[in-house]
Amino acid sequence: MASRVAVVGAGPCGLAQLHAFEEARRGGAEVPQVTCFEQQGDWGGLWNYTWRTGLDEHGDPVHGSMYRSLWSNGPKECLEFADYTFDEHFGRPVASFPPRAVLRDYITGRAGKGGVRRLIQFGTAVRWVRYDRGAGKFAVTVQARDGGRARTEDFDQVIVATGHFSTPDVPSFGGFGQFPGRILHSHDFRDAREFAGQRLLVIGSSYSAEDIALQAAKYGAASVTISYRTAPMGFGWPAGIEEVPLLSRVEGRTAHFAGGAAREVDAIVLCTGYRHSFRFLAEELRLRTPNVLYPAGLYKGIFWLANPALMYLGMQDQYYTFTMFDAQAWYARDYVLGRISLPPPREMAADIARWRGRLAACAGPADEIDFQASYLADLNKQVDYPGYDLDLTRAHFKDWEHDKMTSITGYRDRSFSSPCTGTTAPPRHTPWWHELDDSADTFLGHQA
Numbered sequence: 001m002a003s004r005v006a007v008v009g010a011g012p013c014g015l016a017q018l019h020a021f022e023e024a025r026r027g028g029a030e031v032p033q034v035t036c037f038e039q040q041g042d043w044g045g046l047w048n049y050t051w052r053t054g055l056d057e058h059g060d061p062v063h064g065s066m067y068r069s070l071w072s073n074g075p076k077e078c079l080e081f082a083d084y085t086f087d088e089h090f091g092r093p094v095a096s097f098p099p100r101a102v103l104r105d106y107i108t109g110r111a112g113k114g115g116v117r118r119l120i121q122f123g124t125a126v127r128w129v130r131y132d133r134g135a136g137k138f139a140v141t142v143q144a145r146d147g148g149r150a151r152t153e154d155f156d157q158v159i160v161a162t163g164h165f166s167t168p169d170v171p172s173f174g175g176f177g178q179f180p181g182r183i184l185h186s187h188d189f190r191d192a193r194e195f196a197g198q199r200l201l202v203i204g205s206s207y208s209a210e211d212i213a214l215q216a217a218k219y220g221a222a223s224v225t226i227s228y229r230t231a232p233m234g235f236g237w238p239a240g241i242e243e244v245p246l247l248s249r250v251e252g253r254t255a256h257f258a259g260g261a262a263r264e265v266d267a268i269v270l271c272t273g274y275r276h277s278f279r280f281l282a283e284e285l286r287l288r289t290p291n292v293l294y295p296a297g298l299y300k301g302i303f304w305l306a307n308p309a310l311m312y313l314g315m316q317d318q319y320y321t322f323t324m325f326d327a328q329a330w331y332a333r334d335y336v337l338g339r340i341s342l343p344p345p346r347e348m349a350a351d352i353a354r355w356r357g358r359l360a361a362c363a364g365p366a367d368e369i370d371f372q373a374s375y376l377a378d379l380n381k382q383v384d385y386p387g388y389d390l391d392l393t394r395a396h397f398k399d400w401e402h403d404k405m406t407s408i409t410g411y412r413d414r415s416f417s418s419p420c421t422g423t424t425a426p427p428r429h430t431p432w433w434h435e436l437d438d439s440a441d442t443f444l445g446h447q448a
């Protein structure tokens with residue numbers, strides 16, 4: 001019987017995996033039977049905006065963490081598919097920082113062109129995966145979410161592509177129980193307009209904190225106070241946004257911070273990150289890691305050391321996104337196809353330790369960008385993913401970091417060149433800080 005591969009999730013990672021197999025099949029390779037299970041009714045993963053929070057229509061936790069008015073926070077040129085460029089998708093160059101709907105269209109555009117939809121069972125959640133050592137197979141229990149009965153199927157390999165920015169990490173602070181306003185995690189943040197006229201407290205000092213603070217100010221919050229635990233972001237914030245040390249407690253509407261400062265606040269958004277959560281995996285298969293650039297336990301950042309027939313995609317913290325997912329998907333595919341063989345466990349463990357040692361020596365974002373770029377290069381050199389100028393994307397990321405320090409409200413107005421076509425993106429029609437409409441029509445209609 002033909003071997004079977006299960007892909008869990010049809011977000012950017014899962015779609016990259018299906019596309020990689022499909023490309024090999026088109027190239028004449030004998031490909032195993034690939035089945036993707038996606039709990040949502042459509043593909044695109046986090047890029048599918050939902051107004052829902054809490055539980056979804058079937059009583060499961062809502063996967064989506066994206067919100068209205070979310071624009072790409074990195075240059076699109078740094079995530080461009082080498083085999084499906086932005087110029088090809090849009091038929092012309094488009095600006096470097098598109099809104100969510102435009103990036104979703106791009107991701108699903110390649111998947112549509114590649115014809116992988118037929119491989120996906122939508123509205124089907126993977127409920128449990130265990131490994132049967134005797135049979136040498138995974139037993140994968142899935143359930144149609146419209147009340148369908150669970151069924152279990154056997155697979156030779158399982159590829160987990162369920163993302164890691166959906167299960168919120170939610171700390172508590174003294175006085176939260178009595179706070180008279182709204183307290184939410186960024187996972188449940190949907191529209192900055194909700195906070196117009198309010199004094200907002202944002203806790204955290206990473207991408208969500210940065211972007212939600214800016215969104216809130218842009219859409220009319222009276223003030224935004226950002227409270228950091230380790231270090232402030234240190235950007236030149238526009239009037240109305242300030243950074244203060246960690247919240248110690250709230251008393252009524254008064255927020256008290258380490259060092260003695262206090263501010264009156266009306267609502268609190270916890271931008272405190274996410275947990276890697278795999279409740280559908282048996283204990284011994286479950287990756288446990290904080291959000292880091294090289295999780296322990298994954299050879300090449302993909303293969304579960306204890307059982308490499310289980311693969312994970314996209315579990316790293318991410319400078320690189322779609323191109324990293326492609327590199328991983330091509331590599332995982334070539335392992336499944338027998339084109340790449342893995343070394344003995346001891347060598348795999350030593351390789352992971354080497355990468356993690358190198359990560360530990362990184363001194364800041366520039367080193368981290370180089371680190372992740374070398375990780376991509378290491379994977380790409382062993383697969384037939386089309387060539388592109390990875391060094392240019394490294395330089396772009398460093399320019400982008402610099403741009404953010406120069407102007408946190410203006411960095412999305414910069415233009416970058418494509419590592420695939422060389423095209424330089426046209427400028428935005430309207431400065432991002434003044435652009436309130438995040439629709440694809442407006443973005444694309446505004447191109448010069």
Ligand SMILES: Cc1cc2nc3c(=O)[nH]c(=O)nc-3n(C[C@H](O)[C@H](O)[C@H](O)COP(=O)(O)OP(=O)(O)OC[C@H]3O[C@@H](n4cnc5c(N)ncnc54)[C@H](O)[C@@H]3O)c2cc1C
Pocket residue numbers: 008009010011012013014037038039040043044045046047063065066067070071072073074079124125126127161162163164165166280313314318321322
């Ligand atoms: C607020 C926010 C903003 C972001 N902005 C950017 C950005 O601007 N640029 C960028 O490049 N990246 C951004 N990211 C990073 C984002 O993680 C990646 O772009 C990308 O979505 C990751 O793809 P993925 O396939 O790993 O995960 P996801 O996109 O999360 O997709 C996982 C899929 O798996 C499905 N799934 C989960 N569990 C199961 C199950 N048990 N059974 C069946 N299906 C399941 C989900 O329904 C989902 O469709 C952002 C992330 C967040 C949270």
Ligand SMILES: NC(=O)c1ccc[n+]([C@@H]2O[C@H](COP(=O)([O-])OP(=O)(O)OC[C@H]3O[C@@H](n4cnc5c(N)ncnc54)[C@H](OP(=O)(O)O)[C@@H]3O)[C@@H](O)[C@H]2O)c1
Pocket residue numbers: 070071072073074165169171186203204205206207208209211212228229230231246271272273274291318
């Ligand atoms: N397109 C966009 O504009 C956009 C917007 C939002 C998010 N994103 C993406 O979403 C992903 C997740 O970003 P994220 O910012 O949500 O998570 P993150 O990068 O993991 O950052 C988590 C933050 O929470 C802080 N934190 C955790 N526990 C805390 C506690 N108990 N008290 C105070 N602070 C605490 C951390 O502080 P320490 O530094 O002290 O650990 C850190 O600053 C990223 O890939 C990002 O690119 C993109």
